[in-house]
Amino acid sequence: MKKALLLLILLISTVLSGCWSSKEIEDLSLNVGIAIDDGDQLAEEMRHIDQVSSSQEKGDLAVTFQYINTSATTPDSKGGGQKQFTNVSAIGNTNHQNIRVISLREENPIMFHHTKVIVVSGELLKKIGIREIMDFYLRDSEARLSCLVLVSKGPAKDTLQSKDPAVIPSFRLLGIVDNAYRSSRILNPMTLAKIQGESYSKSSYLLQNVYTEDGEVKFSGAGIMRGKTNKLIGYISEDDLTGITLITGDAKGGPIPAFEKQSGKPMVYEIETIKSKIIPHVKRGKISFDIKIDSEGILSENWKDSKEPSEKIASEAEELIKEEMEKTLARTLKKTQKHYKVDVVGFDNELRIKYPKTWNRVKDDWDATFAELPIKYSIKVKIINYGNTDARS
Amino acid sequence: MKSLDKEEQKSKKNGKETKQSPVFTGNFESDLKKVKDLLGENSDILFRKFRLNNTKLKAALFYLDGLSDKELIDKFLLSSLMKPFSETDKEQIKQDGLKDFLKNNVLSIGEIKESDEPEKAVIEILNGSAALIIESVPEVLVLGIKKPKTRDLQEPISEPLVRGPRIGFTENIKDNTAILRNQGQNEDLFFLKKSVGERAKKQTVIAYINGIANQDLVDEIVRRIDKIKIDFLPESGYIEQLIEDNFLSPFPQIQSTERPDRVMGALMEGRVAILLDGTPYVLIAPVTLSMLLQSPEDYYERWIPATLVRLLRFLAAFITLYGPSLYISFISFHPGLIPTKLAISIAGSREGVPFPTLLEAMLMEIAIEILREAGLRLPKPIGPAIGIVGGLIIGEAAVSAGIVSRIMVIVVALTAISSFAMPQYSLGTSLRILRFISMLAASIYGLYGVVLFTLLFLSHLVRLYSFGVPYISPWTPLRMKDLKDFIVRGPMFLMKSRPVLLQTKEPRRKG
Structure with missing residues (x-):
């Protein structure tokens, strides 16, 4: 009897509870990308319907959600020229408020499990710290911590546009990151997980910048984030980004051009492997750094005609490329260390590990200290391959 | 009569x-x-x-x-x-x-x-x-001039093999005992005759190998068969149901087979076979779950391919049990666990489907079951034709009519095929029954429900015994020695001991 009763209770409890969190996949909007802009700035541009949500006269955030238009992705409708994504924008004070506005406007609730990128406008980042902007996405368990965070110099919502209906802009941004082995101008992806760490540590860092024009995008340099404020202070160019990836050893590939001194004809070196090391020194309380870069690669293009033996051309080329790299490094360091006065590469970490006592002394105002420190670098380049012809061409 | x-x-x-x-x-x-x-x-x-x-x-x-x-x-x-x-x-x-x-x-x-x-x-x-x-x-x-009505020895229809003897039992018990005798000269192969049935007596033979089989086991089987009180035994399935340990369990607790080599292999492990006059299906007891997932061919092939095939069967059993329920829980509860591109294409293919996933899955599963049952009963010449027509209608027309999604058809078809990959038809049936329960659990709680179902189902398995032998041994209770012939079919030199839990008189094989 007791057993029967227990069984009954068990059965009833399963049935009565119903399918409480059941929500069929087609009844949800699959969000894949988010663009966060400065609401004040975009207010003029945006349609009225996007703005009525704001309770104040102006909202702080203009958030654009990109979700997949699932009916356009069925095999029958593919290639029909229908856009595969839909962008919805809303202006409001906070992220969460803006998301709930979507529920007032769209048939299906939005779901963030598959969000791939969050693009934040640089202008907004100058005003509000990244910790505040990202707080919702870090708190909420729906968005993956592997979600990519990018900066856009222009309006962020434009990066989620594309002219080709077959292209889903969020996936395009994600795909470009995977091309890092083909270019030295792509940073290691900055994910939500890393943002969490960076926004609480005091050190400065870089965020990959996206340039957009007419529904097309390009990864172009990076935004510099000051560690203390978590706000954007400026940008570095694509070329300067190469310098950063050379120092960090993240340049897994990508061409480095050099020019022959007399003729001015170009030759191109492609990085195959790169090893780099930052060595901190503390002598009588004075901190200095050595950067050692050791790279092997391919002479992939050489415009100059020459009758000299390959070995000689190669060693000349190595010399030229080394100088080119040194120039890049110098330019990059001048920009970050001297101009913006931030350490975005991770010198602080090396110092902290090797000289913890010294670090404790300088850590409170590291960026300012760093700006005055001497940095030396030595670069070794070795051409291991000329491709299918010999070096003379 | x-x-x-x-x-x-x-x-x-x-x-x-x-x-x-x-x-x-x-x-x-x-x-x-x-x-x-x-x-x-x-x-x-x-x-x-x-x-x-x-x-x-x-x-x-x-x-x-x-x-x-x-x-x-x-x-x-x-x-x-x-x-x-x-x-x-x-x-x-x-x-x-x-x-x-x-x-x-x-x-x-x-x-x-x-x-x-x-x-x-x-x-x-x-x-x-x-x-x-x-x-x-x-x-x-x-x-004694009885000339029994019998047929020629034929390949067993329900358990064909690629490699192995092509001989199967017949309806005549004398032929069957003769076939067993013929498997190898063994003076220890004992046949215990019993006649069972109150109205019409029928001969049963309890076969075991004296010197290997545990005497308690033989005695217990004899005791249970002696206790059978029934008018008439048309088939060994009657005996199976009358002497099994748990009549509520969905799992077969006695193995039935048409293959003499399988019976002989079981006897050599120390199990007992029960033959009944008038049926080609011989019962083997005690049985474990892993036995039902094994085929005699596992031992005829070399151990590496045999092991891989065995792994494949375990996978098929898993798909049979969990295929649709995992699909349901992913689609209705955990869309975040599906890779993005797949999630998009699933959402796209489900666009316009009027039913929730559970109903859609149930519809298709029931349709497949009906198709299977119909194909079984139909006269041989039209069976396959109806199967094809039914399959096409269900598969293609239902999708283009928008009643079910393409992916669901794949899931259901894969599950159906997997259930037929079980070497024992009876196991496939019990797994199919459980599949419906797991689908219901999935539709109520998602993956959590599937886990709950699994716990219930495992706790039942752990409690299930077949003639004193734990049903899921050697997994639980764990007997390291027997793992050589569980998921992996070990190489021949490892196959020297008989299953520990059978407590045979002679635990090591000769030679």
Whole structure:
């Protein structure tokens, strides 16, 4: 009897509870990308319907959600020229408020499990710290911590546009990151997980910048984030980004051009492997750094005609490329260390590990200290391959 | 059946009437009458009156039309009985008496019994023996000339193999025991005869290898079979249901097989086989879950491919059980766990489907089950045709009509195929039953429900025993020694010990 009763209770409890969190996949909007802009700035541009949500006269955030238009992705409708994504924008004070506005406007609730990128406008980042902007996405368990965070110099919502209906802009941004082995101008992806760490540590860092024009995008340099404020202070160019990836050893590939001194004809070196090391020194309380870069690669293009033996051309080329790299490094360091006065590469970490006592002394105002420190670098380049012809061409 | 019942009633009546002489007397006419009365008006019983040639004695032969060997009767029995006896024969008759003379010199038949009770003689006649009544002899000679109706040995239909013997059991128990004997000369292979059935007796044989099988196990099986009280046993499935441990379990607790090699392998491990006359399905007990996922071929192939095939079967069992329920829980509860591109294409294909996933899955699963059942019952020539038509209609038309999504068709088809990859049909059926329960659990709680279902299902398995042997051994209780032949089929040199939990008399194999 007791057993029967227990069984009954068990059965009833399963049935009565119903399918409480059941929500069929087609009844949800699959969000894949988010663009966060400065609401004040975009207010003029945006349609009225996007703005009525704001309770104040102006909202702080203009958030654009990109979700997949699932009916356009069925095999029958593919290639029909229908856009595969839909962008919805809303202006409001906070992220969460803006998301709930979507529920007032769209048939299906939005779901963030598959969000791939969050693009934040640089202008907004100058005003509000990244910790505040990202707080919702870090708190909420729906968005993956592997979600990519990018900066856009222009309006962020434009990066989620594309002219080709077959292209889903969020996936395009994600795909470009995977091309890092083909270019030295792509940073290691900055994910939500890393943002969490960076926004609480005091050190400065870089965020990959996206340039957009007419529904097309390009990864172009990076935004510099000051560690203390978590706000954007400026940008570095694509070329300067190469310098950063050379120092960090993240340049897994990508061409480095050099020019022959007399003729001015170009030759191109492609990085195959790169090893780099930052060595901190503390002598009588004075901190200095050595950067050692050791790279092997391919002479992939050489415009100059020459009758000299390959070995000689190669060693000349190595010399030229080394100088080119040194120039890049110098330019990059001048920009970050001297101009913006931030350490975005991770010198602080090396110092902290090797000289913890010294670090404790300088850590409170590291960026300012760093700006005055001497940095030396030595670069070794070795051409291991000329491709299918010999070096003379 | 009915005529037999009548026979028994009649014989009881007759027993009362002929109280004075319940035995044969030697009076030909009265003996004849006794037998005739007992047999009644059965059209399939033939009798032939004749004279033992030059002795002038009257004689009669009763036999069963169709079951007795007519050729033997015509060519050897009647001809030798009607042949004139020579002088030396007559002297011999005087010396031995007519009955012994006939037994010793005339009837060239291996199986001869004497009977002085008409009732026993009648039962023998109904079994297919012939009864010879001779004037002045107070006993009836029962001649074992039964020619059982049987078919040729054929490949087992329900368990075909690529590599392995092509022989299967038949409906005749004598053939079946002979096949087992034929598997290898073994003086320790014991056959224990029992006849079971209250109304109609049927022969069962309990086979085991003396010196390997645990005596307690044999005794227990004998005890359970002795306890069977039933009118009639048409098939060994009856025995299976009457002696199994847990009648509520969805799992088969006794293995049935048509393959002599499988039976022999089980006997050599120390298990016991139960054969029943009239069915080609032989029962093996005790059984474990892993046995139902194994095929004799696993041992005939080399161990690496055999292991891979075994792994594949475990995977198929997993898909059979969880395929649709995992799909349901991913689609309705955890869209975040699906890779993005797949999630998009699933969402796209489900666009416009009017049912929730559970209903959609149930619809398709039930359709497939109906198709399977129909294909089974249909006459052979149209079976496959209907299967194709049904499959096409369900698969293609349902998708284009927008009732189900493409991916669901894939899931359901994969699950159906997986359930047929089970080497034992009965296991496939039980897993299919459980699949529906797991689908319901998934539709209520998602993956959490599937986990709950798994816990329930595992706790049942852990409690399930087959003749004292844990059903999921050697997994639980864990016996490291037996793991060599569980998911992995170890190489031959490892296969030297018999399953530990069977507690055999001889734990190590010879050689």
